[in-house]
Amino acid sequence: MTRAATTPAAERPLLEVRRLAKHFPVRRGVLSRVSGWVRAVDDVSLSIAPGETLALVGESGSGKTTTGRCILRLLEPTAGEVRFDGVDLLALPPREMRRMRRQIQVIFQDPYSSLNPRMRIGTIVREPLDIHRIGSGRRERDEMVARLLQRVGLDPAMMRRYPHEFSGGQRQRIGVARALALRPRLIVADEPVSALDVSVQAQVINLLIDLQEEFHIAYLFIAHDLAVVERIADRVAVMYLGKLVEVAATAEMFKNPLHPYTKALLQAIPVPDPARAREREALRGDLPSPADPPPGCRFHTRCPVVIEVCRKVEPPLVEVTPGHWAACHLVPGPGGPDGRRG
Amino acid sequence: MARLLEVTDLSTHFQTEEGLVRAVDRVSFSVDEGETLGLVGESGCGKSVAALSLVRLVPPPGRIVSGRIVYKGTDLMALRERDMRRYRGREIALVFQEPMSALNPVYTVGYQIAEGLIVHKMMRKREALLEAARLMDLVRIPGAADRLRDYPHQMSGGMRQRVMIAMALACRPSLVVADEPTTALDVTIQAEILDLLKGLKKEFGLSLILISHNLGVIAEAADRVAVMYAGRIVEQAPVRDLFASPRHPYTEGLLRSIPRLGGGGEGPAGRKRRLAAIEGSVPNLAALPTGCAFHPRCPDVMPECRAREPRLLPLGAGRAQGGAARAVSCFKHHDAGGTPR
Numbered sequence: 001m002t003r004a005a006t007t008p009a010a011e012r013p014l015l016e017v018r019r020l021a022k023h024f025p026v027r028r029g030v031l032s033r034v035s036g037w038v039r040a041v042d043d044v045s046l047s048i049a050p051g052e053t054l055a056l057v058g059e060s061g062s063g064k065t066t067t068g069r070c071i072l073r074l075l076e077p078t079a080g081e082v083r084f085d086g087v088d089l090l091a092l093p094p095r096e097m098r099r100m101r102r103q104i105q106v107i108f109q110d111p112y113s114s115l116n117p118r119m120r121i122g123t124i125v126r127e128p129l130d131i132h133r134i135g136s137g138r139r140e141r142d143e144m145v146a147r148l149l150q151r152v153g154l155d156p157a158m159m160r161r162y163p164h165e166f167s168g169g170q171r172q173r174i175g176v177a178r179a180l181a182l183r184p185r186l187i188v189a190d191e192p193v194s195a196l197d198v199s200v201q202a203q204v205i206n207l208l209i210d211l212q213e214e215f216h217i218a219y220l221f222i223a224h225d226l227a228v229v230e231r232i233a234d235r236v237a238v239m240y241l242g243k244l245v246e247v248a249a250t251a252e253m254f255k256n257p258l259h260p261y262t263k264a265l266l267q268a269i270p271v272p273d274p275a276r277a278r279e280r281e282a283l284r285g286d287l288p289s290p291a292d293p294p295p296g297c298r299f300h301t302r303c304p305v306v307i308e309v310c311r312k313v314e315p316p317l318v319e320v321t322p323g324h325w326a327a328c329h330l331v332p333g334p335g336g337p338d339g340r341r342g
Numbered sequence: 343m344a345r346l347l348e349v350t351d352l353s354t355h356f357q358t359e360e361g362l363v364r365a366v367d368r369v370s371f372s373v374d375e376g377e378t379l380g381l382v383g384e385s386g387c388g389k390s391v392a393a394l395s396l397v398r399l400v401p402p403p404g405r406i407v408s409g410r411i412v413y414k415g416t417d418l419m420a421l422r423e424r425d426m427r428r429y430r431g432r433e434i435a436l437v438f439q440e441p442m443s444a445l446n447p448v449y450t451v452g453y454q455i456a457e458g459l460i461v462h463k464m465m466r467k468r469e470a471l472l473e474a475a476r477l478m479d480l481v482r483i484p485g486a487a488d489r490l491r492d493y494p495h496q497m498s499g500g501m502r503q504r505v506m507i508a509m510a511l512a513c514r515p516s517l518v519v520a521d522e523p524t525t526a527l528d529v530t531i532q533a534e535i536l537d538l539l540k541g542l543k544k545e546f547g548l549s550l551i552l553i554s555h556n557l558g559v560i561a562e563a564a565d566r567v568a569v570m571y572a573g574r575i576v577e578q579a580p581v582r583d584l585f586a587s588p589r590h591p592y593t594e595g596l597l598r599s600i601p602r603l604g605g606g607g608e609g610p611a612g613r614k615r616r617l618a619a620i621e622g623s624v625p626n627l628a629a630l631p632t633g634c635a636f637h638p639r640c641p642d643v644m645p646e647c648r649a650r651e652p653r654l655l656p657l658g659a660g661r662a663q664g665g666a667a668r669a670v671s672c673f674k675h676h677d678a679g680g681t682p683r
Contacts, residue, residue, distance in 0.1 A: 168623075202599040203620075224529060228601050270559045271558055271562065273602075287498065
């Protein structure tokens with residue numbers, strides 16, 4: 001593999017993930033013997049340019065959240081490389097990793113459980129500044145907190161209030177302010193709007209888009225809602241059972257999806273337009289267990305266009321057209337119909 | 343089509359520490375035979391409490407304080423509890439959002455489907471289990487007969503929701519109330535469950551009340567829609583009319599704020615397109631604003647919106663079209679006396 005899939009050629013990537021794998025042991029019995037492995041993330045390579053949004057989409061069990069946690073080193077990957085600005089994060093000693101964390105922040109899905117209920121929101125947002133000793137003292141940091149709160153659309157006078165006094169959307173703004181405090185260059189946002197009401201979801205999406213333009217932040221945007229993803233992402237990577245199945249620029253992905261799973265995902269979204277009759281090719285059956293993925297192409301058990309080879313041979317992720325990668329035996333690659341590159 | 347259910351002025355209140363919460367406030371709607379009514383709204387709008395009120399299963403401290411629920415000519419509110427039990431499950435069945443918590447983890451799914459048949463239809467256990475297998479087949483659980491002895495935890499979320507639907511259908515109800523039946527599911531599974539519900543509805547001539555926050559789900563499955571906000575119905579319309587020309591500013595805002603496929607990409611000057619969000623957030627039901635509960639977030643707010651509460655009244659144009667009556671609760675469309683504007 002010459003370069004990580006999907007690197008925009010011109011720019012040096014801010015984040016580069018190469019052949020990332022995370023396997024969890026499955027333990028059985030009273031002795032907790034390891035009886036198998038869940039390959040939650042299996043050979044995933046991707047990259048993000050400065051100021052870019054890469055969306056990582058997939059259904060439950062696809063490994064998208066695990067991928068995000070490995071990048072943040074909240075989980076130790078089983079194999080692979082995570083390079084940030086050229087530095088291999090997995091090789092960093094804890095002290096340097098901590099310094100690196102200033103540049104990589106996270107926003108979680110659930111604004112109810114991700115804020116400490118006993119802390120005032122001013123303290124929550126100031127905590128990263130305190131830890132990294134930003135500014136000359138408490139007073140200066142409080143001023144920074146006030147500016148942050150204002151920037152995310154909250155009244156700085158609310159600094160002394162507690163999380164329970166805020167609505168879901170406001171709490172997510174607090175989470176955004178906390179992530180923003182250290183002026184990170186990358187934010188991993190794990191389903192940041194899926195717990196919010198529809199009317200509030202739009203506010204937070206707009207905020208994230210605004211902040212990206214203002215501070216040139218890159219996002220790894222982990223989500224299952226493709227309509228949201230289309231709004232915010234520059235490129236999209238689709239995961240299925242721990243594998244990347246397709247990567248492409250957003251417009252290309254939505255206009256010309258190549259992988260049957262991506263097509264099924266797009267067709268499955270209920271369209272808020274009753275006048276538009278939809279054609280849907282129903283997928284067969286359920287998502288297989290990631291502990292026991294099917295051999296060959298992992299999607300073959302549900303694929304509407306499965307052929308014999310899919311049951312035996314795992315298709316590689318190949319660049320079909322510039323910047324558009326897919327892992328499917330039926331997608332003709334540049335190296336011939338089986339998609340193998342020379 | 344004959345009227346199956348007619349709900350008039352239903353109110354369900356909760357006495358809480360914060361004060362009186364009018365979770366459902368003077369709500370009226372109806373469902374015809376074979377019709378799907380979509381009940382749409384955001385968290386805390388009262389749509390789930392409305393569903394539980396229909397079968398008089400409101401959890402304490404909630405209480406139905408007023409209203410009539412006329413089902414096939416009988417006012418359910420006037421029934422004694424033991425007579426009400428003959429309606430629950432047998433006539434009106436419920437499907438909940440979270441099949442894992444709605445199913446009993448210590449009984450097999452086969453037994454749980456059969457239970458209703460044993461209780462309501464006086465079937466023997468053997469006979470009921472055979473029927474359960476047939477029902478599981480009907481909701482397209484592969485290898486149904488072999489899965490009768492499965493426990494809920496052995497099934498995936500999508501399969502558990504199919505079991506819930508099989509349970510709901512067991513006693514051949516005329517009305518199924520499905521509260522966010524696909525919300526906990528992945529999008530490809532959600533599509534299958536929606537297709538299943540639509541197919542079963544046609545096959546059995548069921549009526550359906552489909553409760554969802556997802557306007558896409560509503561657009562796909564509902565015939566008519568009632569939009570709820572802060573315990574009240576603010577707009578009611580046939581599904582096509584509602585999506586083509588929403589009349590209440592809240593409905594308009596909701597429809598504009600959802601991202602749609604094909605709506606993304608770059609706008610002017612290469613900037614990503616923003617969504618048209620509704621400002622503010624859903625109000626606290628224990629401390630509602632005066633007048634129209636939506637007025638603090640409404641882009642079209644007028645002085646009278648702060649002072650008086652609009653009533654849900656038919657729209658003139660809708661009535662002229664015949665049958666497909668539309669109603670809206672907004673002073674943009676009628677004045678405080680109810681005269682159309």
